[in-house]
Amino acid sequence: MDQTTLQVYAVLFVLATVLLVYTARYFQRRGKRRPQRRMLSGERVSEWTSGAIEANRPLHLALGGTAVGEDKTAIALAEAEFFYHIIQRSSASDIPPILSTSAPSSIPLAQDTVRRAWSGGDTLSRARWYPGDLAYAAAVTGMMEAEEPAAHILAGSFGPELALMIDSADRRGQGSLAVSDRLEGQAVAYAMADECLIGEELFAAAGAVTDDGRAQADAIVLDVWRALLIMGVTVVLLLEVAKRMPWLNWALVLSVSAILIVFGLLIYRRR
Amino acid sequence: MSNRTGRGQGFGIALSAFVAFAVGAVTALSLLLGDNPALFGDQPGSAQLAGLLALPADVLLRLVTIVVALSIVIGIANLLTTHVGRLSRGKFYSAVLLASFGFTVYWYVTRRGDTSLLEAVQVPIESALAALLCLSLLHGGSRVLGKRADIWGLLFVAVAVIVLLASTPIAELAPVQAWRDWLMRVPVGAGARAMLIGIALGTVVTGVRALLGQDRSVRG
Numbered sequence: 001m002d003q004t005t006l007q008v009y010a011v012l013f014v015l016a017t018v019l020l021v022y023t024a025r026y027f028q029r030r031g032k033r034r035p036q037r038r039m040l041s042g043e044r045v046s047e048w049t050s051g052a053i054e055a056n057r058p059l060h061l062a063l064g065g066t067a068v069g070e071d072k073t074a075i076a077l078a079e080a081e082f083f084y085h086i087i088q089r090s091s092a093s094d095i096p097p098i099l100s101t102s103a104p105s106s107i108p109l110a111q112d113t114v115r116r117a118w119s120g121g122d123t124l125s126r127a128r129w130y131p132g133d134l135a136y137a138a139a140v141t142g143m144m145e146a147e148e149p150a151a152h153i154l155a156g157s158f159g160p161e162l163a164l165m166i167d168s169a170d171r172r173g174q175g176s177l178a179v180s181d182r183l184e185g186q187a188v189a190y191a192m193a194d195e196c197l198i199g200e201e202l203f204a205a206a207g208a209v210t211d212d213g214r215a216q217a218d219a220i221v222l223d224v225w226r227a228l229l230i231m232g233v234t235v236v237l238l239l240e241v242a243k244r245m246p247w248l249n250w251a252l253v254l255s256v257s258a259i260l261i262v263f264g265l266l267i268y269r270r271r
Numbered sequence: 272m273s274n275r276t277g278r279g280q281g282f283g284i285a286l287s288a289f290v291a292f293a294v295g296a297v298t299a300l301s302l303l304l305g306d307n308p309a310l311f312g313d314q315p316g317s318a319q320l321a322g323l324l325a326l327p328a329d330v331l332l333r334l335v336t337i338v339v340a341l342s343i344v345i346g347i348a349n350l351l352t353t354h355v356g357r358l359s360r361g362k363f364y365s366a367v368l369l370a371s372f373g374f375t376v377y378w379y380v381t382r383r384g385d386t387s388l389l390e391a392v393q394v395p396i397e398s399a400l401a402a403l404l405c406l407s408l409l410h411g412g413s414r415v416l417g418k419r420a421d422i423w424g425l426l427f428v429a430v431a432v433i434v435l436l437a438s439t440p441i442a443e444l445a446p447v448q449a450w451r452d453w454l455m456r457v458p459v460g461a462g463a464r465a466m467l468i469g470i471a472l473g474t475v476v477t478g479v480r481a482l483l484g485q486d487r488s489v490r491g
Contacts (some may be wrong), residue, residue: 005456021480021483068339107345125353130350134401163411164407167411191415
């Protein structure tokens with residue numbers, strides 16, 4: 001594919017996304033709400049939030065190494081939106097949550113998120129920067145001892161050092177939710193955290209913890225693109241397979257498809 | 272008075288949303304359409320036009336690089352402010368951190384850029400933590416089935432065992448190494464790609480939200 005075609009496709013893709021975002025938001029605003037795909041135990045997050053309020057302990061929200069101004073800017077914005085809704089839920093508490101990051105350029109974003117969601121003051125000191133990787137894990141485990149957060153929501157860019165933080169939280173009886181955009185961190189999150197999100201669920205997590213239609217609309221757009229992608233990949237795969245089967249023809253494919261659709265409709269009507 | 276404040280706030284939000292939209296749209300168009308003369312056919316001056324279109328993105332991205340590089344100062348200021356605040360509450364470790372910071376800066380300045388202090392302290396401590404990380408991973412791995420007692424948890428443990436066995440230098444386990452290679456090449460490769468594609472889709476949707484001035488950081 002030459003560069004010109006690629007550029008045209010990229011422009012079309014962005015325009016289609018703009019259209020989808022506006023359409024989804026329009027339907028959500030008009031009250032024709034479609035429930036979001038279940039991905040995260042919203043009850044668990046509520047449990048941690050109310051536990052933090054009752055015990056008068058903060059929540060710890062970690063951005064990890066996600067930096068604003070680099071290729072992970074969109075991830076940082078998605079996390080900030082997710083954290084905004086969690087902080088709002090815990091705004092009845094006396095102690096504001098702690099937001100930690102190992103990317104200095106994310107400090108203003110973290111401070112801004114706490115300031116917007118928290119009305120009780122003392123917000124600037126709640127966004128904290130620690131140096132990256134293992135030093136970050138060491139600093140966070142130290143903070144776990146000193147501040148005793150009720151739970152940890154670790155959503156961002158983490159490597160295997162995530163294991164140190166989750167293990168430390170587990171030993172102190174503090175809950176943990178983890179997701180990472182890095183494969184090593186994601187494996188650790190899956191194996192060790194109480195709750196985990198996978199990959200792009202990070203971008204849809206805000207919709208799972210709030211009734212805000214805009215957050216849910218973005219999650220729906222993501223689902224639509226994913227479904228289209230899966231269909232596209234399946235069609236290409238079937239075409240490739242069909243090339244290797246000389247006995248396969250269009251009449252047979254159409255007949256089988258028709259039978260499957262009829263069966264599907266019958267099952268759907270019975271349910 | 273409060274009406275005026277509210278109006279002023281509304282204007283500020285509208286202005287920041289407009290600036291975000293304008294800068295985002297210019298950068299996106301410049302990145303998407305710039306630097307490709309073929310896009311404008313064989314017209315004379317198409318190379319100049321393509322270069323001109325690529326210019327705004329180039330300038331803005333350079334600006335971002337400078338701002339990001341300077342943000343380390345914000346990080347250090349944040350760290351010091353936090354620990355000075357904690358020191359006033361009688362936290363001993365904050366005093367150690369502040370003293371270490373001051374001493375390291377003094378050492379670096381007086382010894383003309385000598386980093387031996389960093390190498391003598393930071394590197395061994397990080398190595399020790401890395402060793403501890405190995406234990407934490409093992410501990411976490413051993414509890415997978417306790418946390419996720421389902422087919423996926425079982426699969427996770429089975430794959431981890433195969434990969435661990437294949438890493439041992441035992442000749443009898445050579446077939447396991449073939450399984451490990453297949454696992455890494457096919458399912459792990461496919462899973463990693465699926466995750467990256469998902470993250471790319473999410474990035475586009477979030478990027479569009481920011482581009483339209485709909486992100487909370489500009490929406491207020």
